[in-house]
Amino acid sequence: MKKIYVNEEWCLGCHLCEYYCAFANSGKDNMVSALKDVKINPRIQVEEGKDICFAVNCRHCPDPICVKSCIAGALSKNSDGMIEIDTGKCVGCFTCVLVCPFGAIMPNDDGHAIQKCELCTKNGCGTPNCVAHCPNNAIVYEER
Amino acid sequence: MKYVIIGNSAGAVGCVEGIRQTDTDGGITLIASEPYHTYSRPLISYLLCGQTDEEKMKYRKASFYEDNKVDARLGVSVTKIDPAAKTVATDGGETIDYDRLFIATGSVPFIPPMSGLDTVEKKFTFMTLDSAKALDAALTPESRVLIIGAGLIGLKCAEGIHGKAGKITVVDLADRILPSILDKAGSDIMQKHIENHGIEFILSDSVKEFDGTTATLNSGAAVDFDVLVIAVGVRPATDLAKDAGLNVNRGIVTDIKCRTSDPNIYAAGDCTESLDITTGQNKIMALLPNAYMQGECAGKNMAGGDACYDKGIPMNAIGFFGLHIVSAGSYDGEEYIESDGVNYKKLVTKDGLLKGFILMGDVKRAGIYTSLIREQTPLNTIDFELVKRSPQLMAFAADSERRRKLSVKA
Ligand SMILES: Cc1cc2nc3c(=O)[nH]c(=O)nc-3n(C[C@H](O)[C@H](O)[C@H](O)COP(=O)(O)OP(=O)(O)OC[C@H]3O[C@@H](n4cnc5c(N)ncnc54)[C@H](O)[C@@H]3O)c2cc1C
């Protein structure tokens, strides 16, 4: 399955992917109205070190511990292998936050459910928005 | 291969999914006393407060049994296991034979002998969908509810009925709430938070005697109530296993293959004891992720696989009125604590490993800590000072672990 990968050597630590992620999932069609004065809560997060930066999001694990641990049956693997969240079933217990080894799952804005990267399949973008807008092509969407 | 599964909750569903990963057509008969499609047991409190409904709280899709070719006998109890004949008997008078048997009978509420309990008309436990529905039907906006037990189940019940009852009082013998998950400092923060929502606690005290709608406590205090909920603890449901001659301590004894002392019988979940890798001891880890993962491991092995459940640790995430706690592992070792009165963090290390942690409030990326415990990552191979401050993958050496984890191209 195609996944999002980050090449550490090329990541500038500019955080643009976080903004494009937040915009893609905002439901708005204008970036300014989507992000102005908003504290963004993106599904991809950049880690910055002394001489290295990289962005992290859901790895769509083949043997996903989040799915096995969800107390509500709200997380599942779809036929492509993507890990999906049914926010209608999720009760926001954060057991999945407790187990994801990548720290790639997080409370959503109202705190009553979680959010995670679903490869922009559910927000109208079609292809991952972080990949499309990374200025240095450090984020790629490919089969490995 | 003929499989029989007793139970229909997290452990049983894990077993079905484990079997079907390798054996797509062996016959599976699933027998469970509760007459419902598999549902998420921890969601019964969310059902009462309206955050879910009976449809949404199904643990798997409506087509689960059909999709997995499972013959589900719901509302049927197993009364006896005969390991020599390899059969189980049901309360419907049926005898069903198996090649491999799986037991995930879970736990039952523990009701200690309490004087005058028979004089109480409206008394409930809080373990099943039926018990939640019965409690719901007894509540009115004026109800004064007395909950015995300030553990996970008692407090989840309190939160669930908070908007439906007039007054809620929780009594516990322990001197703090949630003693199985929190230390004293953490309990104090959570207790204040819950009290701010109008729930009253009486700790270090217990009921001496009930008389209709009055409970007299050992301290001499009296609590008037209309509805009583008993949530002092649970007991593993091991009777079937014991009667069948399986090795049972407090829970059914299982090895890392999730097998019992009978080579054809496997078990998982709340009714079993299994290895906690943080202490090296066998114990009951009555939490849903363990039940599922043990069940899945058992299922794979029942179908001829070679799976191990060798990363078991107690781990729990729970929130009350918007304040969340996540915790994992065990707490014997050197402590590192950060607290600002709202957020609380405790990390426990021993023998160069992270053994346990508690995070309250800010639970961001907690899974990075949990994974250090489960994988028993030597702390001298990572930048522990960095990870102590906040969980992050930067702490892993770039050239090895992190590349592997993120499958970064070299
Ligand atoms: C109110 C509440 C809140 C909880 N919250 C959390 C939480 O936030 N996080 C968490 O991790 N865990 C939580 N738990 C614990 C969690 O629900 C259990 O760990 C989990 O359900 C265990 O699954 P299991 O498959 O072992 O057994 P159970 O869920 O107990 O299921 C046992 C099954 O066995 C069947 N059965 C029993 N005896 C027989 C028999 N003789 N014949 C046929 N069938 C039989 C029953 O019908 C049932 O289907 C909570 C529990 C409760 C009650």
Ligand code: SF4
């Ligand atoms: S959320 Fe975490 S555990 Fe789940 S599939 Fe993604 S990376 Fe894996």
Ligand code: SF4
């Ligand atoms: S927060 Fe939601 S998705 Fe995560 S484990 Fe709890 S119910 Fe499942």
